Amino acid sequence: MIEFKVVKKSKKSAARLGVLRTPHGEVMTPAIVPVATLAAIKALRTDEVAATGTQMLISNTYHLHLQPGEDVVKSAGGINKFMGWNGPSMTDSGGFQVFSLGWGKDLGVGKVTSAKKASAHHPDKIEKAIAKGNQPRHVTITEDGVKFRSPLTGDEMFLGPEESIAIQGKIGADIMFAFDECTPPGATRDYMARSLARTHRWALRSLAARRTKQGLYGIVQGSNYEDLRKESARFIGAIEGFDGFGIGGDLGESREGTKRILKWVVPHLDEHLPRHLLGMGHLEDIENIMTGGVDTFDCTVPTHYARHGIAFTSKGRVDFTKAPLLKSKEPVDRACGCPVCTVYRRNYVAHLFRAGEISGGAMLTVHNLWFFNGYVARLRERIKKGLL
RNA sequence: GCGUCGGUGGCGGAGCGGUCAAUCGCAACAGACUGUAAAUCUGUCGCCCAUUGGGCUACGUAGGUUCGAAUCCUACCCGACGCA
Numbered sequence A: 001m002i003e004f005k006v007v008k009k010s011k012k013s014a015a016r017l018g019v020l021r022t023p024h025g026e027v028m029t030p031a032i033v034p035v036a037t038l039a040a041i042k043a044l045r046t047d048e049v050a051a052t053g054t055q056m057l058i059s060n061t062y063h064l065h066l067q068p069g070e071d072v073v074k075s076a077g078g079i080n081k082f083m084g085w086n087g088p089s090m091t092d093s094g095g096f097q098v099f100s101l102g103w104g105k106d107l108g109v110g111k112v113t114s115a116k117k118a119s120a121h122h123p124d125k126i127e128k129a130i131a132k133g134n135q136p137r138h139v140t141i142t143e144d145g146v147k148f149r150s151p152l153t154g155d156e157m158f159l160g161p162e163e164s165i166a167i168q169g170k171i172g173a174d175i176m177f178a179f180d181e182c183t184p185p186g187a188t189r190d191y192m193a194r195s196l197a198r199t200h201r202w203a204l205r206s207l208a209a210r211r212t213k214q215g216l217y218g219i220v221q222g223s224n225y226e227d228l229r230k231e232s233a234r235f236i237g238a239i240e241g242f243d244g245f246g247i248g249g250d251l252g253e254s255r256e257g258t259k260r261i262l263k264w265v266v267p268h269l270d271e272h273l274p275r276h277l278l279g280m281g282h283l284e285d286i287e288n289i290m291t292g293g294v295d296t297f298d299c300t301v302p303t304h305y306a307r308h309g310i311a312f313t314s315k316g317r318v319d320f321t322k323a324p325l326l327k328s329k330e331p332v333d334r335a336c337g338c339p340v341c342t343v344y345r346r347n348y349v350a351h352l353f354r355a356g357e358i359s360g361g362a363m364l365t366v367h368n369l370w371f372f373n374g375y376v377a378r379l380r381e382r383i384k385k386g387l388l
Numbered sequence B: 001g002c003g004u005c006g007g008u009g010g011c012g013g014a015g016c017g018g019u020c021a022a023u024c025g026c027a028a029c030a031g032a033c034u035g036u037a038a039a040u041c042u043g044u045c046g047c048c049c050a051u052u053g054g055g056c057u058a059c060g061u062a063g064g065u066u067c068g069a070a071u072c073c074u075a076c077c078c079g080a081c082g083c084a
Helices: A046-050 A061-066 A070-075 A079-083 A095-107 A115-121 A125-131 A161-171 A189-208 A226-238 A255-268 A283-291 A301-307 A323-327 A346-354 A358-384
Strands: A003-009 A016-022 A025-029 A031-034 A057-060 A089-092 A139-141 A146-149 A156-159 A175-177 A215-220 A244-247 A275-277 A296-299 A310-313 A316-319
Touching (some): A016 A358, A031 A301, A031 A358, A046 A358, A057 A061, A061 A161, A070 A079, A095 A125, A095 A139, A095 A146, A161 A189, A189 A215, A189 A226, A215 A226, A244 A255, A283 A358, A310 A358
Parallel strands (some): A089 A175, A215 A244, A244 A275, A275 A296
Antiparallel strands (some): A003 A016, A146 A156, A310 A316
């Protein structure tokens, strides 16, 4: 059971402050939700994660199904006990993997890769590949769900709405997501429309498959087509029983595009229910996301970039793989009070990266999470003061 | 002192007469990364111009053989090992 309460609505934008109550505590929204795909924020212990101001985590159904398997998580007492995380949690449905391991992998594109950019590398490839009703190499998408081979064992596996919800039920996070298809940017409208209709049917099946008291969010798709996005928002928004909404898929080729999509979608969603934007949260996006009316959003950027040596600081990005930092006696970020910045200097962190020491990635993960959480908290403060 | 093997680009290490400025790995440098295939991936990596391309100097040093050598021969220098 979850509960959401809007505490304040901005007069300047669609932004709002809220409280999301879960069996594992409250989330002050808007909030960023760091990604713990395999029931782990890579490189960190959960107590270290808690010390970064992180309120909620999202793990992944597909990955946990492959390893260690949902039964292991269930017998551990659910994901919270399993990973020693006392706070709220969500699980993504595996819908994103339908894309990332399917078309995404085949075509070498990410979900935010613009169609233009992608087709510059593969002229006409995307349209042709997808338009003809072909299937990606590694997954087969049917009305029932998605067939794929485990990259771990090579075994044939299947994930559909019923399977995803059953697995998420055993994992036991506070909030689950409906099974959807995250469509590839650059696909034809025709493909998008057919995929959307199927995702809608999957949403109803996901809801019908729920056997637990966990929250369940329906997911709005529709890529960057106005009519499809609106249609999707109306359809998903009208379904009785969802505890909130996810907004997923291709979110436009630019920050303006994302803004536009949120404008199309958000007005059709019940304002009393929480809205979660799936997989977006670069620093530069966050203000737009909030003013667009999003309550929670997840993103791998702070954790992923950290392991690649990038720290986000009050003065912009700092790349710790660069040699000159070996001579810097500054903290990672002068203006930061995180557990890393209060102890370590840039020269040491840079050394750890150049030496391939994993603690370097761990340190920047702590810092980046602290920084992103702080950034979001300051924006919440601005909403509170009526500035946003 | 004699013998054997060896000396290749920042390092390790291929190549053993032409297609070699030289496979590959590491390091270095640059770039990418938005519901994590991701402590990953891509590119550059002798020097000088250039868009394809061209020029120059290079495989211990100095000579030589050959149309042509990192690759064959000779001498020398250096290293490892073995024998005195």
